[in-house]
Amino acid sequence: MNEGHRRSAVVVGAGLAGLTAATGLAAHGYAVTVLEARDRVGGRTHGIEAAPGVRVDAGAAYLGDRHTELLALAADLDLKTTPTTMLGASRFALTPDTPDSPASPDSPDRPARPARPALPDTPGAGDEPATRDGRFPPLDAVALGDLFERLTELTDAVRPEAPWLTPDAERLDALTAADWAEQHLTHPDARLFFPLFLGEMCAADPADLSVLHLAFYLRSGGGLRYLNAFAGGAQQDRIDGGAHQLCERLAEPLGARVRLGEPVRAVHQDDRSVTVHTDRGAHRADVAVLALPPLLADAIAYEPALPAPRAGDRTARGCAIKVHLVYPSPLWREHGLSGWSVNARGPLLSTVDDSPGGATPAAGIGVLTGFVTGAEAHRFGALTPERQRAEAAGQAARLFPMLPEPLGVHVTDWLDDPYSRGCYAALLGPGDWIRTGPTLTRPHRRVHWAGTETSTAFFGLMEGAVRSGHRVVAEILARA
Template sequence: MTGASTRVVVVGAGLAGLIAARDVAASGAEVTVLEARDRVGGRMRGVPMSSGVVADGGAAYLGRQHTELLQLVDDHRLDLVSTGMSGESTFLIDDQRTTTASRVPPLDAVALGDLFDRLEDLVETVRPNAPWLTPDADRLDRLSAQRWLVDGIARPDAHTFFPLFLGEMMAADPAAISVLHMAFYLRSGGGLRYLNAFEGGAQQWRIDGGAHLLAEELAEQLGDRVHVNQPVAAIDQDHHGVVVRCVTDTAHRQSEFRADRVIVAVPPLLAQRIDFRPGLSTPRATTATGRGCAIKVHLGYRSPIWREGGLSGWSVSTSGPLLSTVDDSPSDESAGVLTGFVTGAAASAFSALSPAGQRDAALAHVARLFPQLPPPDTCSITDWITEKYSRGCYAALFGPGDWLRLGPTLTEPHGRIHWAGTETSLEYFGLMEGAIRSGRRAAAEVIDAADATTDSSKVLVR
């Protein structure tokens, strides 16, 4: 036990930061959580759809391999909702609409099989505990995923499907990420088939009422240790301790928090903007590091009326904005919630539209996908690309050169400063499970460091 004399500041009240704060507080330390937003949850966000119905504006899905997340759900007595689908899928391929019982787009099966075989062979070569030590890592980290496709696979339908697949799995434009990052992400998440699956896969369940409930439960446990509207601008440290400085309003008034240790649990692009004194020896992000390109569109109906026509609500389109849709309606069918995903290059183009333009484009696309449906009662758009305190979702995208530059020091403390966040997890990188594991690791580092200091003091006293 660290004892109450140890003071720890956690920067960021997303899932990783809240878990780290919970574990450190349980050790007896004095904990303060600083969150830039006016809410907790980070990239977990609830979107009200109708009375008592909330959709997941951010992170949403989980599967059996996500053991830490499942334990957390159980600890807080939350319920899971199956994402199992019945009914036909809808496909809009080159503006041709078809429906079929299969979830696989009506593209050349040989081309898709060859693509998946090549991806699986590549994924198997990655060292998940140290991707920068993967055989041929230097070449794989310099090569973009798009160039890998162009150089190695000729079939046109594989080229059509590849950006849709990476958009769904990683919210990535293939041109913006390295092959090493793509292969590591898929390996870290349990393999591409597990990540891509609903039944028995990483998308088997969602949390009833929304994943944001986990963050709210954790924050309630922490009570007045959590401070919102506290964007961190600078962190100074010396051999006496750490001072965390926040800019609290437009008048640039500052507040200060003193600590013995700090856990920074924000995405790399945000961590890179903090003024560290002394400065970081290795950056948290580079000019190649990108924002996860994800925008979620939630369409609300009186009930899941597409089911009446034998449709599952699942769709895939080869052109935007909604590259896929899924039925996220509550289990009691008290409302219909159709979630659309705008990812990759399509997300960047969609994000540049005005709010009215985004809504019009989304509704026009849904009308092409499901012409039998009436206009939705509500339309909510969560644009993570422009979100000031996220800078993308699902996770940061490691571009060419990033893993060799950033990977070896990803979790290495900077003096009294420790790192958390799903991008610092070599297990389930980019997922809620990864965020939890990173928070627990960072908390253990802080507790161990405090215990070592205490033991050293006892020796000196003797």
């Protein structure tokens, strides 16, 4: 590097990881250019307007007290948090589909039934939802206890800083979570609940991820109890006004250095520089940071070629579609309900109260957020928008009979988003950790890697994205 030469960096991706890296490098004197394929910043955080002047999180939303880097960033950006409201009873509709059961109430061949006024407190006949205090489902407690004990054993054994070095890693990485469930879960209630649990935790179908990745994901996120908890857990709070504000405020001081609508096609390197090519031109710099999910990173042409791929042929997209149903107010609260539900049939496999303002919602609006995950996300995503809205509204009315027709139904499909390739994060399938884990964060000459999928702490979460941005800044400063 010539004396007097101002160091430069090209950052690919204007999500939390990329913008954390970009602002960190800029603070150390780097001339930074950020290239973003979308027409907005934010990556897998995204705010949509649920009502005039009110935005809700269509992407990543939740955080907890262990998410220290994220909380520090929010404080630096003058953003506040608001608690996720979980006061009241939960609703459960856990009658599974069977070959002999009638068509799902959400089937296109069967019209939605009128809402029933009763809220039974025990599981009833057919598919009538049950109301229970707390979040523990009305299933066999011994069977679920055994499931959680087995998952805890797997989680405790994994090496989160290097999962591929976990004892028995090759066998665990060759086995899918579906295979594991077939071998170890004998009670029908455990078999029913396991895919619902995976959908909530990591937006996964059991066939899409390895047992090693499942164990790592749970350990990386703070353990099964922490990840699954609201109060005192990873879902305790939200950013007041929406998590999308994090990236918007990070991008503000960078100004025109953030270039939107400019997807990257190729990255070429020589001994002196790296050049990042887009349809609009070429950007040359001393270093590049690629803050992309692995499936997107592998779609770029590299010269020289990568020594190892970022993804494998079994790497899957996180299967998540988020549905926001907007009502005049959170009416479920008036009936002693929290808005939380767990459902064996789709499309909404779980729901949560995401009304703005937490316990004191904004006047004139209540938001019930539904999660469509796993295999159900593929089915639901193939429907027409009209059918999607009808199915979601019909199911919400059956779960919460006091609800009127929603004022709006907003569907955000991350599974088929071309610039995310799924959400919450990539799902590492059989063999992925053994093949790609050792090179997860290893720079490729002048190319450095960021993104929540490169973080061995809080993988798949906003906290992991921010930590990866800090890590890559430290790497680059160390080589300068």
